[in-house]
Amino acid sequence: MKNNRNTSSFGLGLAFGLFSSVVLLNTAQASSQDLLKAANPAINKQYVRAEFGKLQNKPFNPNDPRKKLLIIGDSQAQDFVNSANEHQYFKGYQVRTRHIPAKCQPFLGDPARSGVESRDKAFCANVETLSKSQKQIEKADVVIIAALWREWAVSQLPQTIKNLNLAATQKLVVLGRKSFGKISLRHYLRMSEEKRKALRNPINQKFLMANQQLKQRLPPHMFVDQYALICGQGQKTCPVFTPKGELISFDGGHLTKQGASYVGERIFRSAALAQLK
Numbered sequence: 001m002k003n004n005r006n007t008s009s010f011g012l013g014l015a016f017g018l019f020s021s022v023v024l025l026n027t028a029q030a031s032s033q034d035l036l037k038a039a040n041p042a043i044n045k046q047y048v049r050a051e052f053g054k055l056q057n058k059p060f061n062p063n064d065p066r067k068k069l070l071i072i073g074d075s076q077a078q079d080f081v082n083s084a085n086e087h088q089y090f091k092g093y094q095v096r097t098r099h100i101p102a103k104c105q106p107f108l109g110d111p112a113r114s115g116v117e118s119r120d121k122a123f124c125a126n127v128e129t130l131s132k133s134q135k136q137i138e139k140a141d142v143v144i145i146a147a148l149w150r151e152w153a154v155s156q157l158p159q160t161i162k163n164l165n166l167a168a169t170q171k172l173v174v175l176g177r178k179s180f181g182k183i184s185l186r187h188y189l190r191m192s193e194e195k196r197k198a199l200r201n202p203i204n205q206k207f208l209m210a211n212q213q214l215k216q217r218l219p220p221h222m223f224v225d226q227y228a229l230i231c232g233q234g235q236k237t238c239p240v241f242t243p244k245g246e247l248i249s250f251d252g253g254h255l256t257k258q259g260a261s262y263v264g265e266r267i268f269r270s271a272a273l274a275q276l277k
Helices: 002-037 043-055 074-085 118-125 130-141 151-164 184-191 193-198 205-217 226-231 255-266
Strands: 065-071 093-099 144-147 171-177 201-202 237-239
Touching: 002 184, 043 074, 043 093, 065 074, 065 130, 065 151, 074 093, 074 144, 074 171, 093 130, 130 151, 151 171, 151 193, 151 205, 205 226, 226 255
Parallel strands: 065 093, 065 144, 144 171
Antiparallel strands: 201 237
16 A cells, blocks of 8 residues: 555656646747737737837827827837827827838928938938928927937937927927847846846947936936836846846847837936826
């Protein structure tokens, strides 16, 4: 009987061990599948552009009593729309968008001071600009500009803002840069979920410098320091995954749906955006 009990206990232990291994394996496989889906570039690119595109270049509705909010910029502005929408922060506004490609930059001033590269000048002359957006800007109660800022546009920003000639009743918000470093999906698939949650990527020093220049040129009520809010004040690294283990950016610069929710919750704590919710 003793041998039978030992054999039975051993069998139960082995079965439990095998069951636990299968559960862990299935959990790991599910986690990997979720990660692969979250990182799918085709799905994510469509997500980044979709909501911004629905509102692009549409006029404000004069019969809508809600305040008018105009979001201007490149794919960073598209990310911002998603970050707000994931929490319905702008449901009390009429939201419209205008797209200015990153290579052209949000700039309004003497063309001789533009830093647009020679090879891009013809292209930029035929797309949206702040100058072409001015009539709609005049009608907006709130104007938000988000861009993959380049040094020349940052240096010209105070003059650009002056040239916008906004009324005292209008509010302007400028979003700083954001980035999450190089995304290495193959590497992440070999990591445990706990390691993923703790993972941080270094921020490009050039990007940090541009962000610091924006911060120095703009008052706190106008500027959103995304690096400080998302990555931590004074940090030179940014998280790759949310505390729940969800991938924040699929390409290092643009947000997944889960990333947009994570980022939106944090940047709307800023003085510039909190009052808009």
